[in-house]
Amino acid sequence: MVAGEKATVAQTGEVLTLELPRRLAAGWRPGTEIVITPFGFDAALLVRGDLARSGFLAATLSSFSVAEAFGYVLAGIRTGRLVVTRGAVRRWVAFREGQVVFAHSTEPWQRLGGVLVRLGLLSGEKLAEALGQVKPGARLGQVLTRNGTLSPARLYTAMTAVVRDIVIDLFAETEGELLFIEGSAPHDDALKLPETTRELAMEGMRRAEEVQRLRG
Secondary structure, three states, X not given: OOOOOOOEEEEEOOEEEEEOOOOOOOOOOOOOOEEEEEEOOOEEEEEEOOOOOOOEEEEEOOOOOHHHHHHHHHHOOOOEEEEEEEOOEEEEEEEEOOEEEEEEEXXXXXXXXXXXXXXXXXXXXXXXXXXXXXXXXXOHHHHHHHOOOOOHHHHHHHHHHHHHHHHHHHOOOOOOEEEXXXXXXXXXXXXXXXXXXXXXXXXXXXXXXXXXXXXX
């Protein structure tokens, strides 16, 4: 989803339709139920139907920071998913009762394979070989443990490092949009990080301050 993309309202008889650019609705298949929450004549929030039955918080990062979003989750001990987008980059963090249990990023350097190589747990050649075996129903971690390239313990260590890096890096974001949708957290991929959400947030804010000083 790209900020600033425009949708068009069209009318056919008594019916009004909202035409979205394909890139804006890339994750929505034809027939997907979209729930629209209007905010008077000024704005409306579109949320996939299966997610819209719970509460949500939506804002731009210029008005509501990632730190404030984490504070909102912690204060309410909330379960759900925080999605942060900037242009074509999308990152999300899953919470269960206020604690971070998973995270994902579209940034290549924040994906599992890159982190495994960076930690010295996997060579670039082994990674390329394993990626060739990835397919629907067989993710990278499953491929690596199934063929004995990586032990489950080392995979778990790498996955917690991925989640930790994504969360901490989020706090340096000052442009883009965020959306928190309350609901169930993932079960299959849920992790138990060594730090609490509050500790991760403190580290993230320290990292953000360092980034701002370097930019200055």
